[in-house]
Amino acid sequence: MALSGFEGFEKRLELHFFGDDPKNVGLGLRLLDFETLDEQILQAVQCTVVSAVANHYFDAYVLSESSLFVYPTKIIIKTCGTTQLLKSVAPLLHHASSLGLTLTSCRYTRGNFIFPAAQPFPHDSFQNEVVYLEDSLPDSLCYRKASVMPSKTPSHSWHVFSASTEATSYPLNGDVMYTIEICMTELDRDLARSFFQRPGSGKNGDTAGKEMTEITGIGEIIPGALICDFAFDPCGYSMNGIDGDRHSTIHVTPEDGFSYASYECVGSVYDCDDVVRVLKRVFKVFRPATMSVSTTCASHEVWTLVAGALEPLGMKCRSCAVDEFPAAGNVVYQTFTTHRNK
Secondary structure (H helix, E strand, O other), X not given: OOXXXXXXXXEEEEEEEEOOOHHHOOOHHHHOOHHHHHHHHHHHHOOOEEEEEEOOOOEEEEEOOEEEEEOOOEEEEEEOOOOOHHHHHHHHHHHHHHOOOEEEEEEEEEOOOOOHHHOOOOOOOHXXXXXXXXXXXXXXXXXEEEEEEOOOOXXXXXXXXXXXXXXXXXXXXXXXXXXXXXEEEOOOHHHHHHHEOOOOOOOOHHHHHHHHHHHHOHHHOOOOOEEEEEEOOOEOEEEEEEEOOEEEEEEEEOOOOOOEEEEEEEEEHHHOOHHHHHHHHHHHHHOOOEEEEEEXXXXXXXXXXXXXXXXXXXXXXXXXXXXXXXOOEEEEEEEEEOOOOO
């Protein structure tokens, strides 16, 4: 907990591995048991699991501070507050190695912290984060790049670090995947109240979370997805969605003065028209005053749809930055703002 309020902006780490050890029977990282994840990885980050769900493709955990997704050869950890996310790298690499897996790429992203002075080392500056990652990663990830992508809204720049064994990555079966990361601030006050628990309601985190999912319309963002949701006391909300081999996640800090919400999803460029529908539904749930959208993809099909989806809703694109990163491909970062009647 920051001194002035809770830090909503997340730090996000994505690691990809390669391995063909037959003992893994295709499960790879999913063979890591709960005790290992909780006591040796998440404890280093300073967060815990509060809810979980899984399907044939991956395991999804709602954390006390955001989310964890475990695929056979990919792991994504996203944490908010004053967690020390990068301290998960060393234990993750150790346990992956014991499973016969070798790290092939790493990507770290985050926005600007609302309360930067409250962040512990190495998250007290992007420079320290990059140095920490450089020292933690094996030399085989020799293609590396760090960049702060600017915005005309100074409090919404985007920080990206990428490292890979290859300069570029080629999609399996020709399917080009994208990742969208959305950060929203100054949420509509009336809508944000839906993420507070009513005093004396008697609901626990699971039942209150399901109620918030239903009344806010979050369940309609990706219809058919299996949702694992959790409400915090007295306020706050997290959700992981599972749709086949694709994940989505939402995290909400609703307090007035530092309200924040994030949305993340992955998809294929072959169905990128879904991006417009998803963006409109996300905006409808939160109606933020400022919205930043980071699109990571090897092609250009997806990011060009973002402004067309948001501008008819009253959001104006204030800036757009483009950069290319090893293995990750193109990262396009757009910021949008709106004016409200006071």
